[in-house]
Amino acid sequence: MSKVLMKGNEALAEGAILAGCRGFFGYPITPSSEIAEYMARKLPRIGGVFIQAESELAAINMVYGGASAGARVMTASSGPGLSLKQEGISFIAEAELPCLIVNVSRGGPGLGGIQPSQGDYFQATRGGGHGDYHTLVLAPASTQEMMDFAIKGYELADRYRIPVVIMAEGTLGNLMEPVALRDEQTDFPEKPWATNGCRGRKPNIVNTLHLPAEELEARNRHLFRKYKDIAQNEKRAETFMVEDADIVVVAFGLLARVIKRSVVEARKRGVKAGLIRPITLWPFPDEHIKEAANTCKVMLAVEINMGQMIQDIRLAVEGRIPVEFYGRIGILPNPEEVTREILAVAERKGF
Incomplete structure (x- = not known):
C-alpha cells in the first residue's frame, strides 16, 4: 500500500469513494466543507454525482432517494447542519436505507464555533430526530481511521440496512497525517429491496407511513430486533x-x-x-x-x-x-x- 499525506476530511472522502460511494449530497459548513470540496472534484471524474443542495433538508432527502435506489450515497455536515437533517435521518432509519452520514463536529449550542467539540454525542447516540430509532455511530481517532471507518461504515450500513454516522472532531477533520491507500474497492451486496426499476418482479416500495397501530408497533419491534443484533455483534x-x-x-x-x-x-x-x-x-x-x-x-x-x-x-x-x-x-x-x-x-x- 502506498502512503499519502492527507487531511482527515479528505481521507474520509477518499475512503467513501473506495467503498463505492457515487453520490454526495450536501451543503457546506465548516469544519466539514473539505469533504464536499473533495467529492466535487473527484465524483464527476468517475461517473458519480455531486450535488450542492439548496439546503440541508434537501440534501438529506436526496440521500434518502439515492439510498432507496440501492446506491452507496452520503452526506457530510456539522452541528447546525446535522440538526436540520434530523427529520430526514429519522425517515431513512425507519425505511432501513443504508447510507453514510458524517458529522465533523463544531462547538455549540447554536452556531457555536469551529473549535473542536464532542457536544453532538447525545444527538448521534440518541437518534436525534423523532420516533424510536438508532443510527450506528463510529468515532475515528486518526486520519487513517477516517478513511478506514468510511469503508467500514458502508459495510455495516449494507449489512444491517441502517444509516451509519461517523462523528469526528473538527481538529481531526483538518489534521494531516500519512494515510495508507487501499488499492481495491469493496464489493457491493445484492439489494433486492431497492427501487431500481422494473425487473419482472413485484414493485419495491419505500414507505415510512404506518397508520394502523398494530402495523406501526410491528414495524418498531422489527427495527428493535435489528438494533438488538447490532448491540450484540458490533460493540467496539x-x-x-x-x-x-x-x-x-x-x-x-x-x-x-x-x-x-x-x-x-x-x-x-x-x-x-x-x-x-x-x-x-x-x-x-x-x-x-x-x-x-x-x-x-x-x-x-x-x-x-x-x-x-x-x-x-x-x-x-x-x-x-x-x-x-x-x-x-x-x-x-x-x-x-x-x-x-x-x-x-x-x-x-x-x-
Whole structure:
C-alpha cells in the first residue's frame, strides 16, 4: 500500500469513494466543507454525482432517494447542519436505507464555533430526530481511521440496512497525517429491496407511513430486533493499560490519542492509570466498561463537552464505582492537563 499525506476530511472522502460511494449530497459548513470540496472534484471524474443542495433538508432527502435506489450515497455536515437533517435521518432509519452520514463536529449550542467539540454525542447516540430509532455511530481517532471507518461504515450500513454516522472532531477533520491507500474497492451486496426499476418482479416500495397501530408497533419491534443484533455483534472499543489500572479514563475520538500519553505519564508518577476508547458510540461498548469496573477503583470521563458520554459510563458501571468527569469546551485538552486531573482524582480517592 502506498502512503499519502492527507487531511482527515479528505481521507474520509477518499475512503467513501473506495467503498463505492457515487453520490454526495450536501451543503457546506465548516469544519466539514473539505469533504464536499473533495467529492466535487473527484465524483464527476468517475461517473458519480455531486450535488450542492439548496439546503440541508434537501440534501438529506436526496440521500434518502439515492439510498432507496440501492446506491452507496452520503452526506457530510456539522452541528447546525446535522440538526436540520434530523427529520430526514429519522425517515431513512425507519425505511432501513443504508447510507453514510458524517458529522465533523463544531462547538455549540447554536452556531457555536469551529473549535473542536464532542457536544453532538447525545444527538448521534440518541437518534436525534423523532420516533424510536438508532443510527450506528463510529468515532475515528486518526486520519487513517477516517478513511478506514468510511469503508467500514458502508459495510455495516449494507449489512444491517441502517444509516451509519461517523462523528469526528473538527481538529481531526483538518489534521494531516500519512494515510495508507487501499488499492481495491469493496464489493457491493445484492439489494433486492431497492427501487431500481422494473425487473419482472413485484414493485419495491419505500414507505415510512404506518397508520394502523398494530402495523406501526410491528414495524418498531422489527427495527428493535435489528438494533438488538447490532448491540450484540458490533460493540467496539480499544483498551490501553487497563488490566491493572486503579483509575480508568474513558474518552473517544482524537482526544483518546492525547490521553494515551497522559496515562503513561501518570504511571511514571505512581498512579496506575488506563484508557478505554469507545470506537462505536452506539452501540456503546458497555461490556468493556463493566469488565474494567470489576478491578479499577474509579473511572474518569474526559470529553470536549459539559458531560454526555459520562451518562453511558454510569449506566454501565451500575453504581459499583464512582465516575468522575473532566471536560473542556471548544478546546482539545493537552496531555499535561489530563495527567494533572488523573493525579488529582487519585489523590481525592486516596490511592
